[in-house]
Amino acid sequence: MSDKKTLLLVDGSSYLYRAFHAMPDLRAVPGDPASPATGAIRGMINMMQALRKEVHADYAACVFDAKGPTFRDAIYPAYKQQRNPMPDDLRAQIPPIHEVVRLMGWKVLDVPGVEADDVIGTLAVTAARQGIEVVVSSGDKDLAQLVDEHITIIDTMNGKRRDVAGVEAEFGVPARLMVDFQTLVGDQVDNVPGVEKVGPKTAAKWLQEYGSLDAVVASADKIKGVAGENLRKALDWLPTGRQLLTIKTDCDLNGWVEGLPSLDAITIGAPDAPRLKDFYEQYGFKGLARALGDATSSAPVAATPAVAMPGQSGDLFADHSASPVAEAAQHRAVVYDTILNWTDFDHWLQRLQKAELVALDTETTSLDEMRAEIVGISFSVQPGEAAYIPLAHAGPDAPAQLPRDEVLARLAPWLEDGKRHKLGQHIKYDRHVFANHGIEVRGYVHDTMLQSYVLEVHKPHNLTSLAERHTGRTGISYEDLCGKGAHQIPFAQVPVDKAAAYSCEDSDQTLDVHNALWPLLQADDKLRFIYELEIASSEALFRIERNGVLIDAPTLAAQSHELGQRIVQLETDAYAIAGQPFNLSSPKQLGEIFFDKLGMPVVKKTATGARSTDEEVLEKLAEDYPLPAKLLEHRSLVKLKGTYTDKLAQLALPRTGRVHTHYAQAVAVTGRLSSNDPNLQNIPIRTAEGRRIREAFVAPAGCVIASADYSQIELxxxxxxxxxxxxxxxxxxxxxxxxxxxxxxxxxxxxxxxxxxxxxxxxxxxxxxxxxxxxxxxxxxxxxxxxxxxxxxxxxxxxxxxxxxxxxxxxxxxxxxxxxxxxxxxxxxxxxxxxxxxxxxxxxxxxxxxPMQGTAADLIKMAMVAVQKEVDAHQPGIKMIMQVHDELVFELPEGDVDWLKSHIPRLMAEVAALKVPLLAEVGVGPNWDKAH
DNA sequence: CTGCTAGCATA
DNA sequence: GTATGCTAGCAGA
The missing domain is CATH 1.10.150.20 (5' to 3' exonuclease, C-terminal subdomain)
Structure with missing residues (x-):
């Protein structure tokens, strides 16, 4: 590391709002809306910890806006006037936020009469003049005008880094012209107008052309068009606008930062662990409090906090650049190993065997979980430390790797030991991957994807998003590594060093996210119950997907053929009625034939204003014209053939004739599952025509299909x-x-x-x-x-x-x-x-x-878990093969039918005791259609 | 090659 | 009127 000192400045006011909005509605007493809100406090702690981990700083301050007017209000009364008042829930959290930031070792500044931006500007310039590197963390673009060779702006939430080159790339003007740029564009957030109709593009164009705002103003007569006119109208305003938008760099901070220009007064300090712990406990942050306790004693490695405290762990910022892939982890101090020999392997296997909880992640040949083969495996047992075992990299410079089968064989006892606890992101996928190599993973106790789904169902649940939201970290994206679209390369072609950095980071981040989310779940009995239900369901779903459904390909082929012939006939009929051939599947061509050529009335418009030809419209038009009826039938047959009879056969595995759907467990916002590739939850049933497709969902010789569904569950x-x-x-x-x-x-x-x-x-x-x-x-x-x-x-x-x-x-x-x-x-x-x-x-x-759809989803998940458990214990021949929201479908030996009929509906009905009895009905038959 | 829309299958 | 996923066509890269 260089000898240069670094000053880290945090735009606390911008952080506040982000923390408030990014976090779920946490309360000091979980679940009690009357108790004080704590989400912003918790979010702020997360963000400050992440930042401190990312940036090594010698001096630091967290700067907030203080109450009261500033010079800007004096020269422009409308300044920030349209802003909504701060929500009460957030206002109440500000004093504790100041307190906790101080306890974490930061100088907190809220200077009355001086805006946070101006305090930051003053300190940044003061430091930069002494050759100190300055990093400003803010989500706010306004600060970009401060950027120069010594000052960079980072946004920890999205990882954006604005240095001299970054500003120019983003805005199209050099950093020194940012004030001019902002003056032209204006600032909506602060209610400062610019030139009307002039946005970033025009502003950048003008500044590139003339070189500065003054030069643009001087040439105002020459600028053509509406924008030019608006510019001339704004000439009187622009000096005031510029004054408002210029961040001051010469504020008097006397009494706030002693001894300036020396920065000694804001030297970053060690966290006050005992008082921090009290604080965390007082606000119900049990996980943080526990983490702190562990950090001060010698605790098991797996319980080490996501964010170790500098000054206690001692070497958090130590230079690990000796590690082959350390630089790939950006600013975070990490140790990522690549395992290429048995000595290193044995060392890591010992760590796995000792650890209480291990995050693991597989890299594979395919996203298709039934076909994916392992290319590499990574593990993390402690934040910041991970290892990658490359096993099937075949790129041009790929090193010699340990033999995959032997590595898996040596890992298997640990993987299959239910007492060795494991954690992953989307563990159902990894379960499949290991199963493809004959390994049945046991002891998977946590899944960060499901943690996020239970806590914040409406937000994205991929690891990249989770890491950004909950740890403030960004990392290598899969697309950076493999490209996208047609240019994407298989993971096995990725150079081992890059793959190692990527995979280790995934395991490491998974552990970090877990450490952030698991305490939130643990603290709330109801959410914890739902989470445990999801974890258990995940395994039941894995079993269902693995079982697959046997498809009768000849039946489907015969249906496809028949449908094809009738479709051709309908097309011929339609062309005759229309007097010309046209594409019956093209809504556009259909509109031309229907409304222009044949003069049918327009019944309704689509969302985009086009003339609708949907089912309802066609029904209506069919009363007066012959063509719509042909089209209706054509549509339904094309849908059946294209979506079902052709596709299902294609998706069946050739060797087994079975299709294996994927149940998405973290997609539907109500808690339902969704099914894809193929979607087995929308197989037709309403029309006799469509229903025939269900005849192709069959059982092998000696077996039958059974279907058990809840009656009127939502009512x-x-x-x-x-x-x-x-x-x-x-x-x-x-x-x-x-x-x-x-x-x-x-x-x-x-x-x-x-x-x-x-x-x-x-x-x-x-x-x-x-x-x-x-x-x-x-x-x-x-x-x-x-x-x-x-x-x-x-x-x-x-x-x-x-x-x-x-x-x-x-x-x-x-x-x-x-x-x-x-x-x-x-x-x-x-x-x-x-x-x-x-x-x-x-x-x-x-x-x-x-609540109705979601409770039904909860109930059937509970039923799936209970049924799988019962079947495993008593009738292992019974396979659960599908779930369709209120229905469970089974494949079973004929001899097990009586047992199923007497046990499964009862289990489903007794899964919970509501104020009304639940009722499940069961049917059995040679195929899914006859099982109803 | 990618993203959008229209339309339609299920609970 | 709720919740999904998939196909074909088509427009703009």
């Missing part, structure tokens, strides 16, 4: 959540719930309900689950909006508990920002208080639906 959940007496009664009495609803809404006896009335009631019941409006119900029933509104009124009169529940749910969503399932899964609704009416209304409907 039962609605009864439970609302506690409505009439609805509870209907389920307790075992009534046909749609018939019961019809009897209430139409005011007739149960046995007098017509099939038409029952059909209406069924639509109403579904509408309720979807947070319906009278408009939506009317459209669905083909009646007037008024009539639909009358039905809804009538329903709520008869089921007042349901009405009350829905109102309360919406209110809860608005105040908390999320709703919960019966079991405490949180479902966030970021737009519930949006100023945009339609978006807010959409969020309100989602708020109604989410």
């Amino acid at each position: 039962r959940i609605m009864a439970h959540l609302s506690g409505d007496h009439a609805l509870l009664h209907a389920f307790h009495a075992g009534l046909d719930v749609h018939r019961a609803t019809a009897a209430e809404v139409f005011g007739v006896a149960l046995d007098q309900v017509t099939s038409e009335q029952r059909r209406y009631a069924k639509v109403i019941n579904f509408g309720l689950i979807y947070g319906m409006s009278s408009f939506g119900l009317a459209k669905n029933l083909g009646i007037e909006t008024k009539a639909a509104a009358a039905y809804i009124d009538r329903y709520f009169q008869r089921y007042p508990g349901v009405k009350q529940y829905m109102d309360e749910t919406k209110a809860a969503a608005k105040s908390m920002g999320y709703v919960e399932t019966v079991f405490g899964r949180r479902l966030y609704l970021p737009e519930i208080n949006s100023p945009n009416g339609p978006r807010r209304a959409g969020a309100e409907r989602a708020a109604i639906n989410a």
Whole structure:
């Protein structure tokens, strides 16, 4: 490391807001909205720790805006006037944030009458003049004007680094012209206007052309167009604008930083561990407190905190550049090993065997989990330390590597030992990868992807995002390493040193993210329960995916052929009616034929203004024209052939004839699973035509298919959540719930309900689950909006508990920002208080639906875990092969049918005790269609 | 080659 | 009116 000193300045005010918005709604008493908010404090701690780890500094200060007016308010009263007041929840967290930052060893500055930017500017320039390197951390672009050879700006949240070259690359003007640039563009956030209609592009163009703002002003007459006119209009304003936007570098900091220009007064200090620990405990940050305790004593390696405290661990900033890949970890002090011989391997295996928790990650030949083969494996047992074992790198300069099979054989006892705890990001994938090599991993106790999914369901859950959000770290991206699209190279072609840096970083970051998230889950019993449910479900899903479903390829081929012939016939018919050939699958060409050539009326427009030809429109047009009916049939047949009969056969593994879907466990915001490649959750059932596809989902000789599904699960959940007496009664009495609803809404006896009335009631019941409006119900029933509104009124009169529940749910969503399932899964609704009416209304409907859909998802996950456990213990011949939201599908030997019929529905029904009984029904047959 | 839209399959 | 995933066509690289 160089002898040069470094000053680190943090724009505390920008950090505050980021911390506040980036973190979930944490409370001092978890789950109690009345207790003080602590999310911003926690976020601030995370960010400051990450920063301190990333930047080695000798001097440091964290600078906040103080209360009260500044010189800018005096020269421009509208300055920052349009800003929303700080949320109360954030304001209350500011004093503790100042306190904890001080305890962490930082100088905290909030100078009355001087904005944070000006304090930063003054200190930065003072230091730079003495040849001290200055790093300013801020999410705010305004500070870019400070950049010079000695001063750089970094944004720890996204890793962006603005140095002299970076500023020029980003804005198109050199750093010394940034003030001129900002003056022309203006600053929306601070309510400082620039030149109207002049954005970054125009501003950069002018400055490149004329060289400075003064020169642009001097040539204002010559600039053409609207922008030129606006520039001339703004000439009087620009000097004031420039004054407002110029960061001051000569503020009087007397009384705040003693002895300037010497920076000794802001020398970075060691954290005050004992008082920090008290602080963490007081605010409920158990993980941080524990980490601190461990850092001061000699604890097991795996329990070492994500962020060790400098000054206690001693060598955190020590120079590890001797490590072959240390430089790839950017600013963080890390030790990443590459294992190429048995001596190093044995050393690491010993560490794995001793560690309480190990993060691991595999690099493979494919994203397809059934086909992927291992190219390398990385491990991390302690933050900042990891090792990579390259096993199948075949690039031009690839070194000799340890033999893969032998390495796996020597690792297998550890991998398969359930008492040796492991951690990963998306562990289901790695389970498959190891299974492809005959290894059944046991002891996978944590998955950072699922931690994030349970804590913040609506945010991205890939490791890169998690590391950025929770550790402030960025790293090597997969695309940097392998390229993208057609140019992407296989991982095995990546040079070993680069692969090692990448893979080690992944394991290391996984451990870091775990250390940030696991304490949050541990502190909340309900979230912890949901997380443990997800971990258990992950294994059950792995089993389902691994089993796969046997596909009867000849049946599908015959169906494809038949569909193909009928499609060709329909096309011929359509061309004859239209008087010309055209592409029936092209909405654009369809519009031309329908509306221009044949003169059909436009029924409705699409979202982009095109003339719609969807099913509803075609149904309507079919009343008066012959072509739409042909098209409707063509559409449905093309969909069946293209999406199902052709595709399923392609996706089956040739050797086994089975398809292996992928269940996405961290995608749906309600807690449901989703299925892809192929999607087995949207196989047709409603039409006889489509339903035939299910005949191709078969069992091998001697086996049958069984399907067990929950009956009316979401309505039962609605009864439970609302506690409505009439609805509870209907389920307790075992009534046909749609018939019961019809009897209430139409005011007739149960046995007098017509099939038409029952059909209406069924639509109403579904509408309720979807947070319906009278408009939506009317459209669905083909009646007037008024009539639909009358039905809804009538329903709520008869089921007042349901009405009350829905109102309360919406209110809860608005105040908390999320709703919960019966079991405490949180479902966030970021737009519930949006100023945009339609978006807010959409969020309100989602708020109604989410607890019901989400509770159903919780229940079936609990059922899957229970069923898998029971089957493993008593009937290992039974394979669970699919999940379709409220249905579980099995393949089983014929001899196990009786056992399944008597045990599985019971297990499913007894998985939880709600205020209404749960009911699961089972069917058995030679294929999925006949199993219903 | 990539990203978007229109349309449609399921619970 | 809720929640998903997949296909074909098409426009702009």
